[in-house]
Amino acid sequence: MCRWFDSAPGHQINTVETDVSTVFLFLHCITGNAAPSGTRQSQSCPGVHVSVTQEKFSMTTARLLKKVCLITGAAQGIGLATALKFAAEGATVIVCDIKQAGVDEAVAQCRALGASAAGFLVDVTQRATVDAVVAKIREQFGRIDVLVNNAGITQDARLQKMTLEQFDRVIDVNLRGVFHCSQAVAEVMVAQGGGVILNASSVVGLYGNFGQTNYAATKFGVIGFTKTWSRELGPKGIRVNAVAPGFIMTPMVSAMPEKVLQGLQAKVPLGRLGMPQEIANVYAFLASDEASYINGAVIEVSGGMSL
Ligand SMILES: NC(=O)c1ccc[n+]([C@@H]2O[C@H](COP(=O)([O-])OP(=O)(O)OC[C@H]3O[C@@H](n4cnc5c(N)ncnc54)[C@H](O)[C@@H]3O)[C@@H](O)[C@H]2O)c1
Numbered sequence: 001m002c003r004w005f006d007s008a009p010g011h012q013i014n015t016v017e018t019d020v021s022t023v024f025l026f027l028h029c030i031t032g033n034a035a036p037s038g039t040r041q042s043q044s045c046p047g048v049h050v051s052v053t054q055e056k057f058s059m060t061t062a063r064l065l066k067k068v069c070l071i072t073g074a075a076q077g078i079g080l081a082t083a084l085k086f087a088a089e090g091a092t093v094i095v096c097d098i099k100q101a102g103v104d105e106a107v108a109q110c111r112a113l114g115a116s117a118a119g120f121l122v123d124v125t126q127r128a129t130v131d132a133v134v135a136k137i138r139e140q141f142g143r144i145d146v147l148v149n150n151a152g153i154t155q156d157a158r159l160q161k162m163t164l165e166q167f168d169r170v171i172d173v174n175l176r177g178v179f180h181c182s183q184a185v186a187e188v189m190v191a192q193g194g195g196v197i198l199n200a201s202s203v204v205g206l207y208g209n210f211g212q213t214n215y216a217a218t219k220f221g222v223i224g225f226t227k228t229w230s231r232e233l234g235p236k237g238i239r240v241n242a243v244a245p246g247f248i249m250t251p252m253v254s255a256m257p258e259k260v261l262q263g264l265q266a267k268v269p270l271g272r273l274g275m276p277q278e279i280a281n282v283y284a285f286l287a288s289d290e291a292s293y294i295n296g297a298v299i300e301v302s303g304g305m306s307l
Contacts, residue, residue, distance in 0.1 A: 062090025063288035068141045070094040070134075072124055072181055073151030075102025077250030078200070080109075081276035082148055082283045087115035089284050094137055094144075096122040097151070124151050124177030127184075134184040146196045146287045147185045149178040149222075154252060156211040167214045174218030178225060186233060194237030196287050199226050201244040203302050219244075223298055230296030239295045241286050246302025248274040270303035 069086050073079040075097035087093050087110035095106045095117065103119035110117035118140065120133045137144055152174045155166040182197055189195030204212055205219025226242040233240055247253050247264045253273070254261075265273055282301050285291055300306065 062088075063284065063290060064146070065090035066092070067145040067287070068092045068094065068137070068143050069146040069148065069287065070096060070137065070144055070181075070185065071148040071150055072096045072122065072177070074106050075099040077252060078245070078248060078276045078279045079148070079150040080106050081280040082150060083110055083117075084113065085277060085280035085284045086110075086146075086287070087113040087117065089288070090115070091146070091287075092116040092141060093118075094141075095119040096124075096133065098123050124181055125172045127180045130180045130184050134181075134188065138188055143192050144185050144188045144195065146198070147181060147189075148198045148200075148283055148287070149181055150200045151177055152200055152218075152252075154212065154215050156215070157213075158211050159213050162213055170214035170218055174215065175221045178222055182225065182229065186229075186238065189238050190233070190236050195239075196291075197229065197233070197238065197240045198283055198286055199223075199240070199242040201226070201242040201298060203244055203246050203300060203306060206244055206298070206300065207306060226298065227296050234295050239286075239291070241291075241294055241296065242298045243279060243282050243286070244298055244300045244302070245279050246274055246300070246305045248276055248279055250276055264305075268303040268305045269307060272303065274301065274303060 064086055067090075069091045071079050071083050071086070071093065074083040074093075074095040076099070079097070080102075083093050083095050083106050093107075093110045093115055095103050095110070096119070097103050097106075098121065100121055103121060107117045107119040118137075120136070122129055122133050124130060134144070153170060155170050157163070157166055178199060182199075185195070185197070189197075199222045201222045202215070202219040203209075204216050205221075205223055208216045223242055223244075226240050229238075230240040246268065247261075256264075261273070265271065279301055282299060286294060286299070
């Protein structure tokens with residue numbers, strides 16, 4: 001059975017225009033995950049476009065109004081949640097991913113929320129493609145205000161068993177891909193006099209993790225990028241920050257064995273894993289002018305699992 005919840009714990013609902021509960025419902029339907037404690041369940045799950053009218057999002061308080069926001073890896077999971085959250089905040093959303101069907105669906109969902117949206121098939125490891133797409137976005141939309149470097153993969157194995165292919169592939173996507181996109185987009189942002197770059201790190205990039213030599217290296221590396229670029233680009237009006245999620249229920253994590261998931265959950269003082277929209281909420285804040293003095297920060301969003 002699909003479930004939905006009215007709002008993330010502590011989330012303030014504002015006045016009406018775009019139906020944000022539909023976003024939550026959609027995310028629950030695609031992930032098939034349980035709602036956080038203290039939330040309501042529906043009788044059934046009639047589909048992703050079901051309108052839940054009692055809770056709405058005010059476009060008049062939209063924090064990303066008119067901002068052109070490029071999100072990589074936005075076909076599913078945290079990237080999709082971020083695309084939908086940004087759409088609900090009034091952004092023009094540019095969805096990039098290697099999955100065409102997911103790109104099309106994400107764009108359709110953003111438009112259903114009333115946002116302007118476009119999608120591009122982009123493999124972040126391919127520099128020529130990244131450059132061509134960034135040029136196209138600049139031509140079509142005139143600017144890029146926010147880049148969310150969200151695309152990422154895992155290929156886990158203990159140090160002694162990890163193959164060079166596993167090592168290289170994860171470095172390619174999670175580190176080189178972030179470098180490609182940031183270098184291409186930074187040029188646009190410098191020319192326009194400002195912007196925001198947000199990088200997906202992880203608690204694994206803060207504390208390491210068993211079986212994740214390659215992944216941990218990339219997520220530590222992304223923090224290095226963040227701190228370096230915040231120094232280099234800050235004087236040009238560009239803020240660079242990272243988010244370090246704990247374990248969030250997305251296809252990447254739900255593929256883990258049930259026993260491992262239960263073990264992870266037991267380490268979280270809040271008693272549950274995170275939901276994609278709880279990371280999207282932080283990206284939206286960091287992307288907005290409300291975070292105008294936050295630069296070079298790494299924000300852990302893990303339910304306190306590292307305490
Ligand atoms: N889920 C978690 O618990 C968690 C925790 C910490 C950090 N993160 C990070 O957050 C980001 C998103 O994670 P998620 O759980 O939503 O992952 P996910 O696997 O659900 O989604 C990742 C998306 O990236 C896309 N992608 C993969 N390779 C790509 C490439 N070469 N070019 C463009 N797109 C590509 C995939 O197609 C997919 O749509 C990742 O960087 C991940 O490392 C996730």
